[in-house]
Amino acid sequence: MGAPPRNPESDRLMSDETHRFATRLSHGGRAGTRIHGFVNPPVHRGSTVLHPSVEARRDAANHRFEQYMTYGTQGGPTHYALEDMIAEIEGGTRCTIFGTGLAAVAVPLLAFLKTGDHCLIPDSCYGPARNLAEGLMKGFGITTTFYDPKISGEEVATLFQPNTRVLYAESPGSHTFEIQDIPALAAVAHARGAKVLMDNTWGIHHYQPFRHGVDVSIQALTKYVGGHSDILLGSATVNDEADWKTLRGASSQLGQYASPDDVWLAIRGLRTMHVRLKHQEAAGLEVARWFESRREVLQVLHPGLPSHSQHELFARDFTGSCSLFGVVFDPRYSQAQIDTCINSLKLFGIGASWGGYESLALPTSGNITRTATTGEFGGKIARFHIGLEDTRDLIADLEHGFAHLN
DSSP: OOOOOBOTTOSOTTOOTTSOHHHHHHHTTOOHHHHTTOSSOOOOOOSBOOOSSHHHHHHHHTTTTTTBOSBGGGOOHHHHHHHHHHHHHHTOSEEEEESSHHHHHHHHHHHHOOTTOEEEEETTSOHHHHHHIIIIIHHTTOEEEEEOTTOOHHHHHTTOOTTEEEEEEESSOTTTOOOOOHHHHHHHHHHTTOEEEEEOSTTTTTOOGGGGTOSEEEEOTTTTTTOSSOOOOEEEEESSHHHHHHHHHHHHHTTOOOOHHHHHHHHHHHHHHHHHHHHHHHHHHHHHHHHHTOTTEEEEEOTTSTTSTTHHHHHHHOSOOOSEEEEEEOTTSOHHHHHHHHHTOSSEEOOSOOOSSSEEEEEOTTSOOOSSSOOOOSSOEEEEEOOSSOHHHHHHHHHHHHHTTO
């Protein structure tokens, strides 16, 4: 009766553990018979999927949790290639792709929570995640407790309620870069039957979530995976079959879908991500050390620096860092002075997001909401992302900008 349309050669294409990360990024998602000898998978666009027979169509529908094609919203070969590659990078087994990073946050939360449930979210979470908890989730009858991101396992245990179903994490924290003790928090959550969901965007490649007790790892593929500031995508990866069915089922029911063109661009970005991450890590640390040397700066919020208050915890769990960090200015400088400094920069764009090839600067003081902690660091904060420019040029630009402070 004919086989149902599925992803040819969909078994893990980067599964050879003898190959290192850079090699797997170069060769992942490339099945020779699928792409007819071309080195990259093509863009597969479509809504209708034709089957060789009615029986094949029915059989495909019975494999909705597998990489079988039944309709465009279930994805196609381009999507499957990216799913396989992200799952491999994260150390999981299954991955689903979303149209935005925020969707990759929202769908897992809504998948593992229901009316009457309680959720724990770090006070330093991504702002739209807080908005989701205080808006849609609250409207659905899901309650949230925001907790200190530096909390210990013993302390977080006191926040659990009989109906706590999810502990959400983001390490480092958004804007303020606190490191969470995920293994300790996960042990407490699992002992109480709760799932651990983590936004691992900052730690892509450098943090292996499933080795530390995470159940669902979330990525904004918009950032370093895309790498060129021209796509919006997210992903959620799991390592358990039951969790996969919960996640994939919710994604399907909520009509989540990602453009195959953006998916293809993400695959292209992955080919060079290792080189970019390596360069940007070194560049980020170099510029961060320059900030540390300046009397205008009170402290630099970069977990990769020995001066960071949680550097030892960072070094225990992470293998490296990305190029996004915060700078706390000396309290004698007003927000207006800092704004003037940033406005004067020629090589740093002023805008949201990060992970692209270009450097960015963004004042964050006044835009940080904290309810479980003060969120105070002694001065005004700005966030910097270091791109692929020559660090000598970036530092010269910053020196020019700092002249406006004085």
